[in-house]
Amino acid sequence: MYAQPPPPRKGEKTMAKPMLISPISRQGIKLLRVAAYCRVSSSSADQLNSYATQIDYYTRLAKKKKNEWNMVEIFADEGISGMKAKNRPEFQRMIRMCELHQLDLIITKSVSRFARNVKEALEYVRKLKLLGVGIIFEKEGINTQSLGDEMLLNTFTAIAQEESKAISQNQRLSIVKRMELGIYVDSNAPYGFRLENKQLVEYPPEADTVRWIFRSYLNGMSTTEIAKVLTERGIPTKNGKEKWKSTKISYMLSNERYIGDCHYQKTYRDTIVPFKQSKNRGEEDMYYATGTHASIIEKETFDKAQVLLQKRKEQFTKSITFNTYLLTSRIRCSECGSFYRRKVRSGGVKWVCAKHEENTKSCNSNYYSEERIYDGFLSVVNKLRFGQENILGQVIAKLESATQKYKRNNKTAMQISQKIAAINATILKLNELRSKGYLAPEIHQSQVREMQKQLCTLKEDRQDQFESRILTMLQDVRKLKTLIDEIDEPLYEFDEKLFEEIIVEMALNNADELTVTLLGGLKFTELI
Numbered sequence: 001m002y003a004q005p006p007p008p009r010k011g012e013k014t015m016a017k018p019m020l021i022s023p024i025s026r027q028g029i030k031l032l033r034v035a036a037y038c039r040v041s042s043s044s045a046d047q048l049n050s051y052a053t054q055i056d057y058y059t060r061l062a063k064k065k066k067n068e069w070n071m072v073e074i075f076a077d078e079g080i081s082g083m084k085a086k087n088r089p090e091f092q093r094m095i096r097m098c099e100l101h102q103l104d105l106i107i108t109k110s111v112s113r114f115a116r117n118v119k120e121a122l123e124y125v126r127k128l129k130l131l132g133v134g135i136i137f138e139k140e141g142i143n144t145q146s147l148g149d150e151m152l153l154n155t156f157t158a159i160a161q162e163e164s165k166a167i168s169q170n171q172r173l174s175i176v177k178r179m180e181l182g183i184y185v186d187s188n189a190p191y192g193f194r195l196e197n198k199q200l201v202e203y204p205p206e207a208d209t210v211r212w213i214f215r216s217y218l219n220g221m222s223t224t225e226i227a228k229v230l231t232e233r234g235i236p237t238k239n240g241k242e243k244w245k246s247t248k249i250s251y252m253l254s255n256e257r258y259i260g261d262c263h264y265q266k267t268y269r270d271t272i273v274p275f276k277q278s279k280n281r282g283e284e285d286m287y288y289a290t291g292t293h294a295s296i297i298e299k300e301t302f303d304k305a306q307v308l309l310q311k312r313k314e315q316f317t318k319s320i321t322f323n324t325y326l327l328t329s330r331i332r333c334s335e336c337g338s339f340y341r342r343k344v345r346s347g348g349v350k351w352v353c354a355k356h357e358e359n360t361k362s363c364n365s366n367y368y369s370e371e372r373i374y375d376g377f378l379s380v381v382n383k384l385r386f387g388q389e390n391i392l393g394q395v396i397a398k399l400e401s402a403t404q405k406y407k408r409n410n411k412t413a414m415q416i417s418q419k420i421a422a423i424n425a426t427i428l429k430l431n432e433l434r435s436k437g438y439l440a441p442e443i444h445q446s447q448v449r450e451m452q453k454q455l456c457t458l459k460e461d462r463q464d465q466f467e468s469r470i471l472t473m474l475q476d477v478r479k480l481k482t483l484i485d486e487i488d489e490p491l492y493e494f495d496e497k498l499f500e501e502i503i504v505e506m507a508l509n510n511a512d513e514l515t516v517t518l519l520g521g522l523k524f525t526e527l528i
Contacts, residue, residue, distance in 0.1 A: 031070040032104040034062065035094055038076045039113050058107070072103060095124070098133045110139035179264040182289030188489075190257050191238040192296050200257065200293040207296045209235060213252060214297055218304055222312075223249040239488050247495045248488055253309060256288075259302045260295035263288050267492050279375070279492040326496060327351060327373065327506075334509035336363040342370075353508075365510050368528065373506070374494040376514040376528040381498070382490045383524070392481040395522065399474040420458050423451050477520035 036058040055074055062071035077088040086092070097103050106128070108114045114137065115121035125135055125144050134145030178184035185198050192210040193200045209230070216226050227244035237244060256263050264287040266280055280286060331340035333353035340351040349370040356363040384391060427448055433439040480502055491498075504517040515525045 032068060033072050033102065034065075034069040034105045034107060035072050035097070035103050036061075036074045037091065037094060037106055037108045037114060038074065039078075061107075069105070072097075095128075098128055098131050101131070103133055105134050105136065105145075107136045107138065109137075111137050111142075176265075176285075179287045179289075182262070182287070182292060184262070184264060185292075186262075190255055191252060192258065193293075202294055202296055206238075210252065210258060210296050213249060214258075214301055214305055217249075217253055218301070218308065222246070223253070237488055241486065241488065243486050245486055246497070247491070247493070250309070251489070251493075253305050256302075257293070258295065258297040259299045260293055261288065261290045262292045267490075279378075281371075326499065327370070330503065330506055331373070332505060332507045333363060333365050334507045334513075334515070335365050338363065340368075340508065343367075351508075365508070366512070368508060368512075372528045373508075373514065376526045377499060377503070377506075377516060378491050378494065379526050380516050380518075380524045381484070381487070381495075381502075384484050385487050385490065392477060392484065395477050395520070396474065396481065399470060399477060416458050416461055420455060423455055423458070427451055473520045477522065480519040480522070 038054045054076065058071065058074050062069055075090040075094045077090045111121045115124060128135060129144055134143060136143050175184055185200065189195045189200055192203060192206040194203045213226055223246040226249050227246045230244040231242065236242065265284055266286065325342050327342065329339055331351060333340060333355065336353065336355045338353050338355040341354050341357060343350045343352055350367045351370060351373060352367045353363050353365040356365045430439065430444055430447055434441065434444040483498065483501055502518050504519065507515040512528055513525050514528045515523055517523050
């Protein structure tokens with residue numbers, strides 16, 4: 001026993017005695033329950049080697065982290081990265097253990113080993129994060145426990161973009177190789193053909209229409225007339241639409257696949273993100289393969305059609321009035337507000353701001369080739385074609401909602417409607433009095449005529465109220481959607497008629513941005 005200290009004397013201050021706190025034993029720290037996930041080859045011999053190697057790797061890793069980790073289990077699925085999560089039993093068993101709160105951390109080699117794509121990986125990362133389970137992706141150097149939701153999204157989006165580039169580049173190399181050999185088959189079969197066993201074969205009902213189109217064109221009909229006849233006959237387009245367009249006929253008349261040949265890479269995708277497809281004017285290699293499939297049109301007939309197409313194109317160009325061009329008074333300069341002018345220079349046809357041309361110091365704008373402007377327009381149209389339901393469909397829905405709300409809340413229109421109803425009631429009363437003989441015919445006729453004049457005026461006033469800017473916009477956007485909907489395939493040749501129908505105005509700035517204003521006042525900006 002220890003001797004007790006003497007009690008303090010009266011008035012004497014006591015000193016606090018510090019208490020020693022011993023270090024906590026490492027045994028008191030809760031170790032993270034860790035699982036490793038890997039994917040092994042489907043080859044039996046490789047599978048054993050791979051599985052053994054990965055078990056050895058993760059076992060050694062666990063030993064290094066023995067003061068932090070408790071390696072619960074190593075999960076391994078057989079197969080390739082394209083396998084869906086639901087078809088990976090070990091993966092699902094691991095997820096169930098997480099749901100039962102039996103794991104704290106998962107470690108895996110990479111995102112591609114963990115999931116079939118970045119989207120699926122992100123879904124499981126978020127799900128497990130809510131369960132308090134983190135994931136370490138060794139290759140990417142990501143620990144999901146240390147990332148917030150926004151950072152997670154940004155990180156995985158960046159990975160997805162790199163993954164997309166790698167896949168796209170690999171696919172492109174494969175496609176180009178098949179083009180060089182003349183064995184590449186586009187998944188998009190032209191009108192008149194169907195794909196069977198990866199080969200283009202004639203589809204008789206449509207092939208007969210193709211032959212009729214070529215005959216009619218060589219017999220003197222224009223592409224517009226041919227499109228009109230096909231529409232009137234109720235013959236559906238390739239996509240099942242009722243209306244044919246002259247541009248579609250022109251495209252068919254110049255499509256070499258109707259003579260059994262393939263002209264590869266007439267267009268190219270110059271960037272991966274964002275998507276942009278352009279006509280190939282020598283930027284990429286092109287390949288021409290003959291006899292790749294059965295023909296619908298004789299080569300002699302096809303060649304005659306090409307000569308006639310070129311002849312009519314030249315005639316059309318000559319018929320343009322001097323100094324009046326399609327883009328005249330269409331392009332404004334975003335820097336000073338002046339219109340662009342057409343100039344023929346050594347490099348071809350250019351458009352320049354009128355103020356800049358007169359005095360370069362007065363406006364800091366650039367020259368733009370007519371081709372670049374046309375390509376910018378085509379890019380906007382093709383993007384609208386691909387996403388019209390998401391873009392134009394949503395705009396129409398919002399305008400319809402706004403129109404209905406406007407009609408309900410427009411007090412002036414409501415008051416006019418009430419007056420119209422009152423006059424109609426009076427006319428009915430006058431008709432009743434006339435039928436009973438209480439009102440002379442001439443008086444009845446005079447009064448009704450006067451009231452009908454009032455009705456006409458009131459109805460015009462009410463129509464003016466309803467024909468607000470919103471309603472006009474709605475009608476224009478509906479028309480725009482109809483015109484875009486009629487485009488069966490991506491446009492790579494400038495369509496003058498479509499341009500005139502949907503363009504309101506264009507503007508160019510010195511950052512090479514073309515802003516296109518379409519029907520309904522919708523604006524889209526494209527880098528050219």
